[in-house]
Amino acid sequence: MSYQSWHEEHAQKHKKLVEKLSHLSDEELIQYFDFDNMVEKEPDFCVMYAKNKKCHDMETLNCYLCACPNFRVGEKSSTCDINSKDGGSITSKDGFVHQDCSGCTVPHKVSYVRKNFSRDWKEVMSKNFD
Numbered sequence: 650m651s652y653q654s655w656h657e658e659h660a661q662k663h664k665k666l667v668e669k670l671s672h673l674s675d676e677e678l679i680q681y682f683d684f685d686n687m688v689e690k691e692p693d694f695c696v697m698y699a700k701n702k703k704c705h706d707m708e709t710l711n712c713y714l715c716a717c718p719n720f721r722v723g724e725k726s727s728t729c730d731i732n733s734k735d736g737g738s739i740t741s742k743d744g745f746v747h748q749d750c751s752g753c754t755v756p757h758k759v760s761y762v763r764k765n766f767s768r769d770w771k772e773v774m775s776k777n778f779d
């Protein structure tokens with residue numbers, strides 16, 4: 650699956666879940682997206698949930714802004730808009746330089762989610778393809 654296809658599919662899943670949870674306050678909604686709660690209540694939302702495995706080694710991991718608003722995809726590379734000190738890069742055989750976010754926890758922190766919150770996930774991620 651291409652990144653674009655995943656992005657669109659995830660946007661639809663996110664939208665559906667936020668609509669289902671429209672009775673919750675913003676803070677309750679953010680807390681609902683806590684990894685442990687999502688594993689229990691939304692097992693199909695992420696492939697990692699089946700293995701109960703976090704994508705990053707964090708005690709409290711929030712899944713609301715998975716994808717990261719700072720991620721940028723261009724024709725020959727993907728990059729980090731804030732040049733996170735915990736980011737890296739990997740070049741594939743075809744020469745594409747991939748942003749490596751495996752060591753970065755920025756978008757999974759509750760404080761970051763609060764600061765960048767919108768019920769519209771696509772709006773928050775609108776610069777991913779700039």
Ligand code: SF4
Nearest residue numbers: 717720729736750753
């Ligand atoms: S390195 Fe961190 S802040 Fe930068 S795009 Fe990746 S997850 Fe986002």
